[in-house]
Amino acid sequence: MALTLYYHPLSSYCQKALVALYEGGTPFTPRLIDLSQSDDRAALAAVWPLVKFPVLHDSAGDRNVAESSVIIEYLDLRYAGATPLLPANREEALDVRLWDRVFDLHVQSPMQAIVADRLFARQDDMQPQRDALERAWALIDTHLRTSGPWVCGAQFSMADCAAAPALFYGSTLQPISPRYPNLLAYFDRLMARASVERVLREAQPYLQFYPFCDQVPARFLAPASPSPAV
Template sequence: MELYGHPFSSYTWKGLIPLYAYDIPFTFREVNPMEQNEAYAFVQSAHPVGKFPVLVDGDHSVCEATAIAEYLAARDPEAAALIPADPIEAARARMMDRFFDHYVMDVGQLVVNACISNPENPDQTQVEAGRKGLLRSYAWLEDWLAKHDLPPHVSLVTCAAAPSLFYADWIERIPADCPRVAALRAEILALPAVARCVDDARPYRHYFPPGAPDRD
């Protein structure tokens, strides 16, 4: 298998984490949009709008990080733990996957996009919307975690939560009144597969548009 992506990309992390966690052999193909290398050209043809990650497994090509995790769970017996066997629990896991992608990752992206569009004077309407949206999502998640448990192993939810909470906290710090969210972030970042993604991305931190904090 081959995974096309970039080490600093949050959605690439989401594809890498299950591969690392379940020791699935693969080759990483780094996509460089700045140089438009061979891997970049492949992604442009393989993905509907030229985005990564893209997983290639023989004649099969899978794009979108959630679909990659689902594919790995179906293909590899060890990685089956990514998706709960119980249908109700599986539905809950998919719900939380969507929560982290849409209401943490994508909301934080509003701030990132504003800083990319105008580094000197980001659109404060978008910045404020992103930061307020993250605070609302943190509050919802804090309440949800008080009532539900997440599996202790790497799961679909872990794959979504790790990059979204990692970068979101850089944009808007998890507040003191959300201790469960802060604890979840710390617990997930300590997982070996996630820690590997964090370390591999360190050389690229200066590219983070809002500015990377000196922590993590």
């Protein structure tokens, strides 16, 4: 198999790349990286010295592709599935790139700051980050009033790949209120998409390590194993 994905199932940016791979039905070898293991860190550093995942290695051409958005554009260019994740029309592609940036920079960034604060027990004031998430919810809801069923219209795109983990984790930190019915309906539609459902199912065994696991809705958690018969 030409493609190897360096990733972890719990990582939001890795989930974004996984959604794209599953959307396209693109075969790849998963290379799970546990950052607490020095040999895994070394393996990741060998393909991307910034030691961030996801990274896609393509043995055809011996190329390492980092950055989730670039990975998705690369897949679209070289391993296009039935559905392109970026429109061929450059004007329309601008819209997809814009919303991809909104989810990365205005949802994932504040979300990751809140998670890091909990992870490293800093106990800083995270209200500015929660306010940023609330502003993002308002913006996305307004946009979805006239766009749908996906972020950039009829076609599922890179923007939806970015939206899936951003909204999944972001909404555990700043719940999406009923004031945003378009966003709530989109969230349910997105979580039910086969590619997204698969990514979240594969993350289930690790969700216990998410510092806000107690705020993940029960429907996304693995069913409790039945208690042994007595």
